[in-house]
Amino acid sequence: MPIEILENIPLAPFTTLKVGxxxxxxxxxxxxxxxxxxxxxxxxxxxxxxxLGGGSNILVSDDGFKGLVLHITLxxxxxxxxxxxxxxxxxxxxxxxxxxxxxxGFECLSGIPGSVGGTPVQNVGAYGQEVSETVVxxxxxxxxxxxxxxxxxxxxxxEYRKSIFNTTHRDRxxxxxxxxxxxxxxxxxxxxxxxxxxxxxxxxxxxxxxDAVLKIRRAKSMVIDxxxxxxxxxxxxxxxxxxxxSALSKIAGRPPIHNVxxxxxxxxxxxxxxxxxxxxxxxxxxxxxxxxxISSNHSLAIINRGNASAKEIVELKDMIQKAVDERFGxxxxxxPIFVGF
Numbered sequence: 284m285p286i287e288i289l290e291n292i293p294l295a296p297f298t299t300l301k302v303g304x305x306x307x308x309x310x311x312x313x314x315x316x317x318x319x320x321x322x323x324x325x326x327x328x329x330x331x332x333x334x335l336g337g338g339s340n341i342l343v344s345d346d347g348f349k350g351l352v353l354h355i356t357l358x359x360x361x362x363x364x365x366x367x368x369x370x371x372x373x374x375x376x377x378x379x380x381x382x383x384x385x386x387x388g389f390e391c392l393s394g395i396p397g398s399v400g401g402t403p404v405q406n407v408g409a410y411g412q413e414v415s416e417t418v419v420x421x422x423x424x425x426x427x428x429x430x431x432x433x434x435x436x437x438x439x440x441x442e443y444r445k446s447i448f449n450t451t452h453r454d455r456x457x458x459x460x461x462x463x464x465x466x467x468x469x470x471x472x473x474x475x476x477x478x479x480x481x482x483x484x485x486x487x488x489x490x491x492x493x494d495a496v497l498k499i500r501r502a503k504s505m506v507i508d509x510x511x512x513x514x515x516x517x518x519x520x521x522x523x524x525x526x527x528x529s530a531l532s533k534i535a536g537r538p539p540i541h542n543v544x545x546x547x548x549x550x551x552x553x554x555x556x557x558x559x560x561x562x563x564x565x566x567x568x569x570x571x572x573x574x575x576x577i578s579s580n581h582s583l584a585i586i587n588r589g590n591a592s593a594k595e596i597v598e599l600k601d602m603i604q605k606a607v608d609e610r611f612g613x614x615x616x617x618x619p620i621f622v623g624f
Contacts, residue, residue: 286310286320294343294352294622297335299396299507300517302593303343304623306333306352313356315431315459318424322457325351333622334457336370337397339507340405340517344623345593355400357459365419367462370400374407382489387469388417391478393493394500396507396518400458404448405618406441410496411474415441417463423456431459443554444522444618503581513578513586520585520600521557521615528553534611557615558582564606572599597624 292309295301308330310321325332331350335341356371360380368377374397378389391412401407402414403421418441421434434456440447448456471492473479481495500506504513528551534543545553561582562568569579574591576599578584585599600617608614 284316286312286317286324288321288324288351292352294335294338294347297354298338298341298343298517299515300342300587300591300596301515302345302587302591302596304345304347306348306350308351309354310351311354311356315357315424318353318355318457318459319429321351321353322424322426325353332454336401337374339395339397340401340618341620341622342517342593342596344621346623348623353457355398355457355459357400359460365462365464367460368399369460370398370458372399374399374402378493381465382493385468385489386465387467387471387489388412388463388465390471390489390492391475391496393496394506399461403439403441403446403458403461406444406446408444410478410499412472413441413443415439415446417465419462419464421456421458421462422460423458426455426457443525449620504578504584505581512588513580513584515587516578516584517619519557519581519583519618521561521583521603522618523554523557524560524613524615525552525554526613527551530613531555555613560607560611560613560615561603564603564610566603566606570599572602575599593624 289309291305291307293305294303312318312321322332333348333352335352335354357369358371359369360372361367374395375393377399378393381389391410392407392414395407395409403418407414418436421439423432423434425432471487471489473482477499478495497506504511505518506514508514525548531543531545531553543555544559545555547553566577566582568577568582570577573595574588575595576586576588578586585596604615
């Protein structure tokens with residue numbers, strides 16, 4: 284059965300930023316066969332392909348995308364000794380389901396928008412937990428061999444916000460499902476400063492941990508809420524930079540800075556909060572640039588204040604990067620995927 288190929292479909296409604304132009308061609312994959320058919324169509328027409336999931340971590344150009352946008356909507360969850368989840372399933376709904384079943388491993392990843400298929404691509408992480416800690420394998424369509432394959436956790440090459448899917452093998456694989464290993468009746472992971480401060484000496488349940496994460500995220504407008512003007516964003520727009528320990532002393536030596544917040548990763552490197560760098564480079568919460576701006580609740584989130592263009596968002600991104608680089612000698616790296624630029 285042929286897959287329906289639509290033309291000139293607006294992409295902004297498919298994103299959490301609500302920004303961007305149309306897709307020249309658009310196809311919805313509800314099955315693995317649909318993926319193969321859509322890619323055959325793209326190949327026959329010499330078209331570039333962008334694989335769209337929940338649209339929570341992308342910025343689409345004002346000109347849109349000139350090739351084929353393939354929207355993955357595969358659904359299904361199998362609970363066995365591990366759980367196997369189709370790529371189109373809603374991530375936070377899955378987290379809530381697993382917490383309810385007493386399965387530990389996702390609780391700190393509550394409230395993150397998007398679909399399951401995107402989580403191994405970005406190695407999604409928050410509040411001291413990363414999805415790579417629970418991924419067993421990822422089923423994909425390999426665009427080179429034209430076959431469906433299974434990649435192990437090790438095959439995925441997970442690092443901080445990285446995998447082979449967004450680095451060395453970008454555009455090669457289309458994720459169709461992910462298998463996770465969670466811990467029945469396991470304890471929640473309380474490693475992050477905000478969570479430790481929230482609970483103190485109390486040993487929380489999985490549900491209490493999820494509720495706390497949602498409360499913290501909501502206070503930062505990091506939960507999608509139609510009534511919250513700050514939540515029209517792509518989440519954290521910049522990655523927390525990993526720098527040599529020697530860079531910390533250099534930053535601390537620049538008046539009036541004396542104490543640089545950081546998390547030591549190993550004997551030679553530390554991670555610095557990008558939010559701290561942004562604020563100390565002169566960009567405070569609530570900063571406005573035309574119809575774009577910085578969230579009034581979180582300096583890491585660039586928001587669409589109503590009718591922002593992708594051009595305005597990129598301009599603000601560039602301004603922030605330039606200021607941080609000039610002030611601290613660190614070039615911040617964006618987290619979202621830029622589509623159609």
